[in-house]
Amino acid sequence: MLSREDNARLTDVGPGTPMGATMRRYWIPALLARELPEPDGPPVRVRLLGEDLVAFRDTRGRVGLLDEFCPHRRASLFFGRNEECGLRCVYHGWKFDVDGRCADMMNEPEERQFKDKVFIASYPTVEVGSVVWAYMGPPERKPAPPDFAWTRVPATHIQVSKVIQESNWLQGLEGGIDTSHAPILHRVLKADSARAGFKPKDPFVRGKAPTLEVDVTDYGYCYAGIRPLDDSALHVRAYHFILPFHQIRPSRDEAGVPLIAGHIWVPMDDETTMVYNWAMTARDEPLPEGERLESRLGNGPGDVDQTTFRSRRNRANNYLQNREVQRRETFTGIDGINVQDRAVQESMGPIVDRSLEHLGPADRAVIQARRLLLEAVRSVQDGGAPRGVAPTYYPLRAAEAVVARGTDWRTLLTPQPSAAETVPAG
């Protein structure tokens, strides 16, 4: 449970809001690199933290991220011509480079052009891990580029996708750092079902409801859900939460081989979120080809329109829930593990009123994330840097295992994340 004031503080991300100012201190995924496949190709609309932007890859391959609207008369640069190291508005031919400088004013005679007096808002970008990231904060506070284990592996070893969620970003994040729901919402009831999810024999399902342990770190926290299996064994899943909106979790491929996976919940605006999904092998090897389709998750091209990034199973069609399947085969009757997540999270409404919640011990990680986010907001308001903006996250990996009672789950993580207030070793 949260006060309405704190709820608004966490969920509103537009320009000028406290959380908006906080998020703008981190590098933010703006689009997939493959959306701009070639120099001088078509520009792409980008909505980020309530701002309408346009991205383009210029003649030299650099990615520009500009205010969508031409400063002259405010026509959209989306329809613009991407040519000769700049994006040119089709209305009067004004042209801007990736840094937002005006390079030409086609409607004015050369001698009357006033290019030096005109600017367009532009944000710096970097391409890392198949993603174009933007920095939308004060230039002098720009941190080092994003650097994760998953952004360092070769392209053969990783899959990255995105999909729109029709809710506030925090509903997504809170589902992502909530291991307690996973073997419930994503449960398969029938042992021989071909549908994706956690099967009856899976120790994740066989284990009792979990105890949660949360270790605060400099980047956010590492936490584990610990489930008694029997008198001697425990099932453990350990995740990372990295401020402001990253999750890293253990996963498995279709054959049961361990993967490391994650989501990033990037606010398009207060009521819409672009969810980035990534998965890599836990060992240093190529990702199986089948994993690229993301069909078990419901995030791949079979489920998500790759032009609009809208999910084909969505609120308007009740996610194609099949009540007969729900009765006999899966807990929800909805296909696609992440479609199940979107279904429940979107069903809470655009921005859930957290003052009406009733939380319990199993919500400990969710509660802790809210505390850290509110702390980050205060840090920024006090003129400081928010937690997690500085370190290099490279070594962070997640883990899942069945272990003997008495085993510390922290030993499963390689390298072990450092204790609270300690920067993880880079």
Add this chain to the structure above:
Amino acid sequence: MLSREDNARLTDVGPGTPMGATMRRYWIPALLARELPEPDGPPVRVRLLGEDLVAFRDTRGRVGLLDEFCPHRRASLFFGRNEECGLRCVYHGWKFDVDGRCADMMNEPEERQFKDKVFIASYPTVEVGSVVWAYMGPPERKPAPPDFAWTRVPATHIQVSKVIQESNWLQGLEGGIDTSHAPILHRVLKADSARAGFKPKDPFVRGKAPTLEVDVTDYGYCYAGIRPLDDSALHVRAYHFILPFHQIRPSRDEAGVPLIAGHIWVPMDDETTMVYNWAMTARDEPLPEGERLESRLGNGPGDVDQTTFRSRRNRANNYLQNREVQRRETFTGIDGINVQDRAVQESMGPIVDRSLEHLGPADRAVIQARRLLLEAVRSVQDGGAPRGVAPTYYPLRAAEAVVARGTDWRTLLTPQPSAAETVPAG
């Protein structure tokens, strides 16, 4: 004409509004019994007086009507599992019974569950007359279950349906207790037309514009429209208005045999209404099979989607009005008697501004209904019971007849409704 304040007082029905509090003192149709055909079947979304609810029939056949949103983290229970005498949220497996008690918290170990501390809003229901009714008011003021002539007849003798109207409820009710419009809006111009409506030879059409007489009763009022046919004869139609939103009217089947019919205008919210339609034979006999299709009214499966209860002829397609048919065959060119009603009532906008009206003597019944509704609001505000909440309405029937001048229309009603302020004999 009505002040804007009184207009809002009559039309706003959400939680906390005066009319909302008043309506919550009556039993309210929530859904058709056939929408929940079997125990443990799929739950159904219900929107009632601005509240989002979910209905389900449990293992023992009881109907639960709960807040749509789980009190834990506010996921929708619509996607829930209906099993073992309760509805279970698919997100974390919390389960609630028809009385709103928490029966399980699947995400918490048994010893940490706090089921006694969690409640979900639930409303008592009864199934009467093929309809599931809900009581949404203070428990200690709950009246006896609804009891009408039409709720007592065997299922073979009655047809009940529902359809969404895209306007405030009062526009529907005011059309329903306005006999003056019927032979105009619903007129068939051509004697040999096969289209539904009142034909030129019908005394209802041949009669002059009516004089209205309204007798206030304990349940609302009984009123008649009296139309001179010639020097010796009158045409009379007598209806009942039962607070807060019931109409009972005379009707006829395709062969002209008398029926008794009615509508109930149940607010889904301020701008949307679920109209319930019922018809029974006036004598104690089965309803002709053809009447079940409701094709003349435009309320049956051929006209209304039986999943969404949206009308196929609607505002977006101008109710498929055919101007050639309007010119030659019917007054409106719109097929379906109740489609014609919805067309004009929805055309007034979501909530008509009654301060702009110009009413005349023919609107006497409409004016009287507003007075009684405002009186009911005051009764509730003063701590009392609104009119019509207590009596048994069983004997109320409507009538239509051609009578000799000088005949009192009240003698047509069997039993005769008692005079004002007298409870009708039960």
Add this chain to the structure above:
Amino acid sequence: MLSREDNARLTDVGPGTPMGATMRRYWIPALLARELPEPDGPPVRVRLLGEDLVAFRDTRGRVGLLDEFCPHRRASLFFGRNEECGLRCVYHGWKFDVDGRCADMMNEPEERQFKDKVFIASYPTVEVGSVVWAYMGPPERKPAPPDFAWTRVPATHIQVSKVIQESNWLQGLEGGIDTSHAPILHRVLKADSARAGFKPKDPFVRGKAPTLEVDVTDYGYCYAGIRPLDDSALHVRAYHFILPFHQIRPSRDEAGVPLIAGHIWVPMDDETTMVYNWAMTARDEPLPEGERLESRLGNGPGDVDQTTFRSRRNRANNYLQNREVQRRETFTGIDGINVQDRAVQESMGPIVDRSLEHLGPADRAVIQARRLLLEAVRSVQDGGAPRGVAPTYYPLRAAEAVVARGTDWRTLLTPQPSAAETVPAG
């Protein structure tokens, strides 16, 4: 650049707004005459300056333009019966004539009718130039009917159409009196392309960016864009702006023969505009049949639904922009010259925030139009008549030519528009 206050002053047109009051002092196109092809035919919905109206042609051929809603109970007269010199509401049969007088009250006995006490808002209309015009201002200030060169030519010599633009009216007008964008936005890159637009060899394209000269007149202004072609020659295009929302421009048919054309940007409401398009031959001769299709402009029946007047290429489908065509063949990759205009103007949002603009010398005509519009608003607020409400515009024609340096473009216009503050000869 404009203050937000002045921006709202120019763009808000509903009842009671300063610009709304100003526009209501002029004759305003309400619909095409051909939308009401015959007496007693179907009525048509008209949305004008934020008001919902209904138009009908009565038995005697007169066009009535009434409030859409019956004063009795506010049902829409759109569904009404157009018969015997009046429009009759289908709900209770009240009937109104073209002057708004109540002619019958079908639901009341003759002796109780109160027809003299009921009025419906009605606006006078005239049919001129294939258009039905309305006057919505104070009756005592009604000007002489509209009278333009294009409203006087025979029907064989002119084509008039209309199309909805999803933006405020001023964005349309400002595009229409902005000759500087035309050879940019509407440019064809490839000399042998079959697509519509200005080709590389066209002097309009070959000329340098223009100098603008604006002569204020009693009706608004006449202005020219003057483009140096070489040391000896200039390319000149001269347009008229007629208050409050008319443009007259030079055009050419497919074969290059000069036409005179124009647009009228009529606000339906603050965020929606009905654009009227007309074209006539510059000489006194019939318009070529191909011009009636308006396929080069994208305003004809192939591009615009002739029932809804919605453009098939629109914001929702990015105007079917083809990036490959944009790269190689046309500046925008969008087909249809006026579709290109709508694309950029709608892309600015429903009402562009002009306080964020950066205007230059090439925007001189736009700036001057705003000044004249604000002046007209002040005139009305001061109790006077706004500019352009009185004169007869008959002789106004536009011109385009290549002339020797030193030539005054004003000599191209026949007759020459008079200088500022002088009423043009009629």
